[in-house]
Amino acid sequence: xxxxxxxxxxxxxxxxxxxxxxxxxxxxxxxxxxxxxxxxxxxxxxxxxxxxxxxxxxxxxxxxxxxxxxxxxxxxxxxxxxxxxxxxxxxxxxxxxxxxxxxxxxxxxxxxxxxxxxxxxxxxxxxxxxxxxxxxxxxxxxxxxxxxxxxxxxxxxxxxxxxxxxxxxxxxxxxxxxxxxxxxxxxxxxxxxxxxxxxxxxxxxxxxxxxxxxxxxxxxxxxxxxxxxxxxxxxxxxxxxxxxxxxxxxxxxxxxxxxxxxxxxxxxxxxxxxxxxxxxxxxxxxxxxxxxxxxxxxxxxxxxxxxxxxxxxxxxxxxxxxxxxxxxxxxxxxxxxxxxxxx
Amino acid sequence: xxxxxxxxxxxxxxxxxxxxxxxxxxxxxxxxxxxxxxxxxxxxxxxxxxxxxxxxxxxxxxxxxxxxxxxxxxxxxxxxxxxxxxxxxxxxxxxxxxxxxxxxxxxxxxxxxxxxxxxxxxxxxxxxxxxxxxxxxxxxxxxxxxxxxxxxxxxxxxxxxxxxxxxxxxxxxxxxxxxxxxxxxxxxxxxxxxxxxxxxxxxxxxxxxxxxxxxxxxxxxxxxxxxxxxxxxxxxxxxxxxxxxxxxxxxxxxxxxxxxxxxxxxxxxxxxxxxxxxxxxxxxxxxxxxxxxxxxxxxxxxxxxxxxxxxxxxxxxxxxxxxxxxxxxxxxxxxxxxxxxxx
DNA sequence: GCACCTTATGTAAACCTTTACATACATCGT
DNA sequence: ACGATGTATGTAAAGGTTTACATAAGGTGC
Numbered sequence: 001x002x003x004x005x006x007x008x009x010x011x012x013x014x015x016x017x018x019x020x021x022x023x024x025x026x027x028x029x030x031x032x033x034x035x036x037x038x039x040x041x042x043x044x045x046x047x048x049x050x051x052x053x054x055x056x057x058x059x060x061x062x063x064x065x066x067x068x069x070x071x072x073x074x075x076x077x078x079x080x081x082x083x084x085x086x087x088x089x090x091x092x093x094x095x096x097x098x099x100x101x102x103x104x105x106x107x108x109x110x111x112x113x114x115x116x117x118x119x120x121x122x123x124x125x126x127x128x129x130x131x132x133x134x135x136x137x138x139x140x141x142x143x144x145x146x147x148x149x150x151x152x153x154x155x156x157x158x159x160x161x162x163x164x165x166x167x168x169x170x171x172x173x174x175x176x177x178x179x180x181x182x183x184x185x186x187x188x189x190x191x192x193x194x195x196x197x198x199x200x201x202x203x204x205x206x207x208x209x210x211x212x213x214x215x216x217x218x219x220x221x222x223x224x225x226x227x228x229x230x231x232x233x234x235x236x237x238x239x240x241x242x243x244x245x246x247x248x249x250x251x252x253x254x255x256x257x258x259x260x261x262x263x264x265x266x267x268x269x270x271x272x273x274x275x276x277x278x279x280x281x282x283x284x285x286x287x288x289x290x291x292x293x294x295x296x297x298x299x300x301x302x303x304x305x306x307x308x309x310x311x312x313x314x315x316x317x318x319x320x321x322x323x324x325x326x327x328x329x330x331x332x333x334x335x336x337x338x339x340x341x342x343x
Numbered sequence: 344x345x346x347x348x349x350x351x352x353x354x355x356x357x358x359x360x361x362x363x364x365x366x367x368x369x370x371x372x373x374x375x376x377x378x379x380x381x382x383x384x385x386x387x388x389x390x391x392x393x394x395x396x397x398x399x400x401x402x403x404x405x406x407x408x409x410x411x412x413x414x415x416x417x418x419x420x421x422x423x424x425x426x427x428x429x430x431x432x433x434x435x436x437x438x439x440x441x442x443x444x445x446x447x448x449x450x451x452x453x454x455x456x457x458x459x460x461x462x463x464x465x466x467x468x469x470x471x472x473x474x475x476x477x478x479x480x481x482x483x484x485x486x487x488x489x490x491x492x493x494x495x496x497x498x499x500x501x502x503x504x505x506x507x508x509x510x511x512x513x514x515x516x517x518x519x520x521x522x523x524x525x526x527x528x529x530x531x532x533x534x535x536x537x538x539x540x541x542x543x544x545x546x547x548x549x550x551x552x553x554x555x556x557x558x559x560x561x562x563x564x565x566x567x568x569x570x571x572x573x574x575x576x577x578x579x580x581x582x583x584x585x586x587x588x589x590x591x592x593x594x595x596x597x598x599x600x601x602x603x604x605x606x607x608x609x610x611x612x613x614x615x616x617x618x619x620x621x622x623x624x625x626x627x628x629x630x631x632x633x634x635x636x637x638x639x640x641x642x643x644x645x646x647x648x649x650x651x652x653x654x655x656x657x658x659x660x661x662x663x664x665x666x667x668x669x670x671x672x673x674x675x676x677x678x679x680x681x682x683x684x685x686x
Numbered sequence: 687g688c689a690c691c692t693t694a695t696g697t698a699a700a701c702c703t704t705t706a707c708a709t710a711c712a713t714c715g716t
Numbered sequence: 717a718c719g720a721t722g723t724a725t726g727t728a729a730a731g732g733t734t735t736a737c738a739t740a741a742g743g744t745g746c
Contacts, residue, residue, distance in 0.1 A: 006460065008732060019696045024734060034694060054461035055407070056732035059398040059701050074426060074442075075623075080418030083444060091451075096458060099417075099442035101426060108434075115439060117349065118397035225627050254627070261629055280418070281624070284568050284597070286604055351702060362726045367704060377724060399702030402731055688746090696739075702731105709726075716718090 007048035016044035027052065063122045067307065070100040070112055071127035077250075077279035078296060079127070082148060085300020086125060093308050095122070106134030113140055123307045126152055129193045144310035146303050150194040151320070158310075160303040160321040164194045164276075167292040167325030168201025168246075171274045174290070174327060175244045176209045179335045180272060184217040184242035186231045186252050191223060195248045198276060202246055217242050221252055228255020229262075236263070243271065243336035250275035250282050250291055257285065257332070268334035278328055288330035295323050350391035359387035370395065406465045410650065413443040413455055414470035420593075420622035421639060422470070425491060428643020429468060436651050438465070449477030456483055466650045469495055472536045487653035489646050493537040494663070501653075503646040503664040507537045507619075510635040510668030511544025511589075514617040517633070517670060518587045519552045522678045523615060527560040527585035529574045529595050534566060538591045541619060545589055560585050564595055571598020572605075579606070586614065586679035593618035593625050593634055600628065600675070611677035621671055631673035638666050 013020040018037055026033045026041040033041075044050075058064040067090055071079055083099070090097050098121065100112040109132030116124060124145040126132075129152055133140050145152070147159030175183050185202045188195045199218070206216060219234060221227030228247060232255075235241055247253035253275030260271055267273055267287055275282060275291035282289040302321055309317065356363040361380055369376045369384035376384070387393075401407040410433055414422055426442070433440050441464065443455045452475030459467060467488040469475075472495055476483050488495070490502030518526050528545045531538045542561070549559060562577060564570030571590060575598075578584060590596035596618030603614055610616055610630055618625060618634035625632040645664055652660065 006462070010732080020733080021697080021735075022695060025695085028734080032694080037694080051457055051460040053402070053732050054458070054463050055398050055402040056701090057734075059396070059402055059703090059731095060733045060735090062701070064398070073423075074417060075420070075423030077418070080416075083417060084446070087444060087451075091454065096454065099444075101430060101442075103427070108430075111434065111439065114394060115397075117394040119349070120397050258627055258629060284601055285628075286601060352704095353702080363703080364705075364727080365725060368725085371704080375724080380724080396702055399731090400704075402701095402733090403703045403705090405731075690744085690746105692741100692743075694739105694741085697737085699734100699736090701733090704730090706729090707727085709724105711722100711724085713722075714720085716720105 006053070007050040009050070009052070011048050012041065012044045012050045015047060016040040058119070062119070064120055065095050066121050067095050067097045067123045067125065067304075068100055068112065068116065068121035069097055069125040069127070070102060070109075070132060072102050072104045072132065074099065074101050077281065078149075078277055078294070081296035082127075082300040082303075085297040085302075086304045087300075089301045089304035089308070095308070097125075102128075102132045104132070106132065109133045110136065116143060117141070123311055125303060125307060126157070129153060144307060146307040146310070148299060148303050150192055158306060158319045158321070160299050160306060161194065161323070162294045162299065162325045163322045164197035164325070165201040165204065167276060167294075168198035169205050170201075170325065170327040171246055171276065171290075171292055172202050172205030174329070174333060175246060175272060175274065176205060176211075178244075178272065178333060180242075180244040181211055181336075182215050182217070182240070182242045183211075183244045183246050184219065184231075184235065185246050185248070186219050186221050186228060186256060187248045188221050188223045188227070188252075190220075195223065198248050221248070223249050223252055225251050225255040225258070228252035228257075229259040230255070232256055232259030232263070244333070245271060245273045247273065247275050250277045250279045250289060253289055253291065253332075254281065254285060257289070268332050270337050272333040272336070274333060283330070287332050290330045290333045291328055293326045293328045295326075298323055349396075350393040351396070352393070354391050355384065355387045355393045358390060359383040401462070405462070407463055408438050409464050410438050410440045410466045410468060410647075411443055411455065411459065411464035412440055412468040412470070413445060413452075413475060415445050415447045415475070417442065417444050420624065421492075421620055421637070424639035425470075425643040425646075428640040428645075429647045430643075432644045432647035432651070438651070440468075445471075445475045447475070449475065452476045453479065459486060460484070466654055468646060468650060469500070472496060487650060487657075489650040489653070491642060491646050493535055501649060501662045501664070503642050503649060504537065504666070505637045505642065505668045506665045507540035507668070508544040508547065510619060510637075511541040512548050513544075513668065513670040514589055514619065514633075514635055515545050515548030517672070517676060518589060518615060518617065519548060519554075521587075521615065521676060523585075523587040524554055524679075525558050525560070525583075525585045526554075526587045526589050527562065527574075527578065528589050528591070529562050529564050529571060529599060530591045531564050531566045531570070531595075533563075538566065541591050564591070566592050566594055568594050568598040568601070571595035571600075572602040573598070575599055575602030575606070587676070588614060588616045590616065590618050593620045593622045593632060596632055596634065596675075597624065597628055600632070611675050613680055615676040615679070617676060619668075626673070630675050633673045633676045634671055636669045636671045638669075641666055 009020045009023050013023045026038050102108045113133045123143050126147045129150045145157045149161045151159050187199050219231045245256045275289050278291045278293035352363045352366050356366045369381045445451045456476045466486050469490045472493045488500045492504045494502050530542050562574045588599045618632045621634045621636035625634050
């Protein structure tokens with residue numbers, strides 16, 4: 001029963017007294033095999049503890065049943081829930097998923113490219129707008145692929161995300177509705193296109209409200225807690241301060257809140273702050289952060305569904321699927337303090 | 344050059360005008376082949392863009408060059424850095440790593456067991472003390488395996504972690520040195536053995552200091568932020584309060600701090616708090632958390648090194664590798680407030 | 687009772703590697 | 717000059733699976 005080497009299809013065939021072809025059919029095309037023999041085969045499988053050797057199967061079929069998910073940073077609080085959506089959908093269709101972790105290192109990216117080139121994955125999910133394959137990026141031949149969160153340069157790769165511009169617009173509209181005019185945008189135009197789109201939502205909102213350009217303050221960060229904190233320091237060195245901080249993501253917002261807290265200011269009493277993403281921590285910090293929720297599990301599910309479609313049909317029906325980002329109001333926003341009205 | 348089907352070893356052989364055996368040797372045992380032919384082969388490889396088909400190779404060799412890392416929760420802030428250590432070490436030895444994500448769901452665990460049984464991974468790294476294979480756990484035949492953080496039940500699986508008891512001892516000794524006597528332990532004896540060991544450190548420290556049992560307060564949580572917050576609520580319903588909270592991990596400590604903050608208390612003015620793990624957030628919350636650092640990257644590196652050793656030798660040289668946990672002092676601990684001396 | 691179709695199973699090739707063994711040739715010591 | 721030794725390469729089998737094709741048996745319509 002538990003021999004040293006795992007049972008093969010031949011062991012099963014011998015015990016069931018049929019040919020290996022019949023065993024294979026009993027497993028993968030049960031309707032093609034007589035009830036009586038299917039029963040025998042199943043018993044033999046139970047006896048031997050047989051599981052099909054995925055190497056051999058993939059070799060023969062020319063494709064694996066694994067999907068590679070490549071992300072620059074697994075620790076990103078956005079990652080985990082997306083993954084749940086991806087996994088569930090994949091599993092429901094007989095695929096497994098593997099996670100690759102590049103840390104924005106081209107060398108690592110190349111490892112995964114090799115992995116793909118050796119046919120070890122049937123498809124690819126990309127968590128970054130940039131193909132992480134260094135100088136080979138242009139010539140890389142990829143399996144069917146889908147991006148998450150933002151379009152992948154290079155073109156031809158459909159993606160699933162959220163309407164970032166609209167989400168940002170919801171945040172800025174809330175601040176405007178509360179009476180803010182001088183709203184700082186703590187952004188990041190370098191790392192992700194999604195972030196640039198959020199900036200566009202900020203501008204569009206202020207344009208629509210007729211806020212003149214000289215009341216706009218835009219700072220560059222890199223989307224980390226640290227950069228949010230740094231942005232606050234920079235602003236306090238200038239002579240004008242905003243009444244609200246609209247942050248490109250929650251991490252930045254948390255940094256801003258920590259920075260303001262360290263200077264003794266109250267949120268939302270002295271300053272309002274908004275984030276984007278609704279990461280799990282957003283509800284735990286104090287005050288709980290008003291932010292824009294991304295339907296992460298749904299994004300994961302859709303992305304995988306799209307990839308599976310590609311895998312069977314070959315042609316994507318859609319090149320871009322955008323889900324709706326929702327405003328979630330907590331306690332980090334209020335009307336601007338009158339203390340600051342002079343500004 | 345970029346045909347529809349990827350180049351095989353045979354294409355390379357034809358172009359280099361040698362046999363496929365020579366190509367294989369040129370790749371894997373270069374010293375066994377003449378310089379001139381090795382050159383021809385390399386050129387042919389460059390022309391065809393050949394990469395060896397991992398399926399076929401693994402099938403032939405009977406082992407893959409992938410290592411499966413199974414974790415209950417990828418979002419765990421401890422996970423990411425361990426992974427870096429694991430990855431670097433694996434990569435340096437020609438192995439790739441794949442990440443499996445069980446979410447404590449036996450069904451998912453079984454998927455990975457199947458994956459292992461079909462020889463798709465040469466080794467296994469386990470992030471939980473419990474084999475996540477449901478009812479098949481006892482009969483599961485596993486490849487060489489190493490645990491991370493805590494021993495794996497079932498036995499026979501070596502592990503790499505930190506001396507949890509000693510780490511906890513450092514935390515409690517700090518609190519005692521500051522003058523605390525009434526120290527609550529917010530623990531979790533159910534989910535991880537490591538947590539039970541931390542409790543042992545707490546008891547040992549108090550024993551050594553001669554703190555009588557009736558001054559000890561132990562609450563059960565589950566290691567989440569929420570459970571830390573809940574513990575605070577529970578304690579305020581009792582008549583006696585501690586002067587310090589020693590928490591089984593940082594998440595719990597953050598919850599405790601949020602709970603105390605919500606009630607208007609100052610840390611460390613009114614209460615001291617310690618954590619364990621030194622997760623990345625520990626430095627960002629206010630006040631920054633005094634905690635015990637786990638050398639995560641080193642743990643990952645060692646765990647992978649141990650697994651690779653197992654893979655080649657078959658026998659583990661050590662069954663347990665414990666690294667030293669360090670106290671990192673920040674701002675969440677001070678001497679007990681005199682307001683509370685009545686208690 | 688026979689030609690024909692359907693259904694169930696078996697045979698063997700193919701997927702792409704690696705490697706034991708065989709072969710061919712060159713080198714060396716005597 | 718010849719057997720022994722060593723080096724470089726080729727031939728072919730094996731690894732476990734899927735599936736096109738072949739075969740056999742049973743059923744149908746006449």
